[in-house]
Amino acid sequence: MENRCKFWLPKKNRFCANAPLSNSSFCGNHSQRSDDVWIPCPIDPSHSVLQANLEGHLSKCPLLKQTQSLFLQPYYQKGINAGKEEVHEDETIKPTRVKDVLSSNEANSCSLDSVTSEMKRNAVYNLTLPQFYELIRKIQSVHSTICKDIRESCKIPEACDIWIKRDVDRKLPFQEKHVVQQASILGNLEAFGVLKESVNWKRCESEGPYDVPCVVEFGAGRGYLTQMLADCYGIKKVFLVERKSYKLKADRSLRQKEQFILERLRIDIEDLNLNAVESLRGCPCIAVGKHLCGPATDLSLRCCLAEYSGEGSVEQCGGNPSLRGLAIATCCHHLCQWKHYINKSYLSKFGISKEEFHAITWFTSWAVDGDHGSGVSNVIDCGMHIHIEKEHSGSVADTVRKMEQCERAVLGLMCKQIIDMGRLMWVKECGLETDLVKYVPPTISPENHLLIGRQVSQL
Incomplete structure (x- = not known):
């Protein structure tokens, strides 16, 4: 049998094809050494890198060149279409009770990052039943007011x-x-x-x-x-x-x-x-x-x-x-x-x-x-x-x-x-x-x- 890394890739239904490190059954990508810390790459968080190798990786990350090129483009403007958290001062919103059931940690997270589906679910589940039904009534009322005619229009030209x-x-x-x-x-x-x-x-x-x-x-x-x-x-x-x-x-x-x-x-x-x-x-x-x-x-x-x-x-x-x-x-x-x-x-x-x-x-x-x-x-x-x-x-x-x-x-x-x-x-x-x-x-x-x-x- 070929000398291959022993890390099993479930999506590909086979072992990794890379050669293992000396005195190890795994390649460098799949080394299971417990003393090493893997962290997300600061340039591209979709992949991770050993913390000890971070400095060297940053100079050759595959996304680095593309990112540097993007920053120089005149049409690149960070967050220009992101929108804002607040609404205009003349826009009034009725007090809500959903906010009250968000934990302090979740509320802080909402202001900094995206509100995850888990956070949304927990906020709903922590409502009382009267609050939950009040929210459903509001949804039904708004829907009957603004969603009166959404017609079917399947057109194959x-x-x-x-x-x-x-x-x-x-x-x-x-x-x-x-x-x-x-x-x-x-x-x-x-x-x-x-x-x-x-x-x-x-x-x-x-x-x-x-x-x-x-x-x-x-x-x-x-x-x-x-x-x-x-x-x-x-x-x-x-x-x-x-x-x-x-x-x-x-x-x-x-x-x-x-x-x-x-x-x-x-x-x-x-x-x-x-x-x-x-x-x-x-x-x-x-x-x-x-x-x-x-x-x-x-x-x-x-x-x-x-x-x-x-x-x-x-x-x-x-x-x-x-x-x-x-x-x-x-x-x-x-x-x-x-x-x-x-x-x-x-x-x-x-x-x-x-x-x-x-x-x-x-x-x-x-x-x-x-x-x-x-x-x-x-x-x-x-x-x-x-x-x-x-x-x-x-x-x-x-x-x-x-x-x-x-x-x-x-x-x-x-x-x-x-x-x-x-x-x-x-x-x-x-x-x-x-x-x-x-x-x-x-x-x-x-x-x-x-x-x-x-x-x-x-x-």
Whole structure:
């Protein structure tokens, strides 16, 4: 048998392939010496390093060069789209009781770091039953006020036939559920008047250099939403915003297209000043994003539409004359944070405080907890309410466990819709015509909310 490290890699279902150290059964990466301390790398916490080797590692960390290069970019501005914890002075929030049940340690953590799902759950479970039911009543009241019409709008445009019929490069990855989602995002943009078929763009090419808008894809990942845009709508210039590095990207296929310009911005959306991207200035653009998890949706909206002060911090909602339209598929609402949320002032008018907002975000996970199919949407559309007991005995944890799965799912879906409607109202305040639709059936994806908008001048 080969002389290999004896550390078992469960994900790869084999032993490590590296050679072991002398007088050891393990390689340097998997040495189990008890006297060594492993600490997260200060540059890239996704990997760890021996404390004794830290100084040498910092000079050759794989992320070092990329980080140093990013800091020199004019569009890098730390935390520019992060938002603020507080709301404006004229925004009043009714006193909340959820805050009272946060332990002092948790409360301190909330002000410094993200509020974790565990912290949100503990805050809810430490409520009394009257407080818990009071919160549910508030959620139902707010939902009935602002979430009256979220229609189904699964649109598969003819322009995407080459993908639907699989008449594309066989080397490109193809998963039907992802293709349907991507096609419906583009179909809704087309129906909303933001996109046109490539043949129509070509008729207008002589009118100016920017007749065909460029595309900014937030949370681009491997970039296959952009690939479909390029194949089906004749887009020639794209900016892919993604903080991680991926294999099997669409970039190679896209760069083979004639006169196609692609720029990948490896940066966290939170730190991106889109106005400072030199090659994007003056170019009308469309912003898209498929499944922008949690606060990434808020960061992207702020990046596209917020006005900036002289110091570079976001001041308020403002129109962006270069933005023709946007389509953002939201998801992972349980990860949302009060600091990043785009429309705190809107929720505060309904008496929803920071602590209640975090409880609401925790409830959203119930909407996708299990296979609810299309039944949940139908039940909520018929006006189903959560059953509230008259006798308030027992704990919140026991009450949650006794709730019917459909009740939990309906409450979670209500909370998701409240969060997304707040986002829609913020985009509307920026001067865009907006809509929030269910762009695919829940059987394809329970995360099926699509926020779309376009400049009113396009009407």
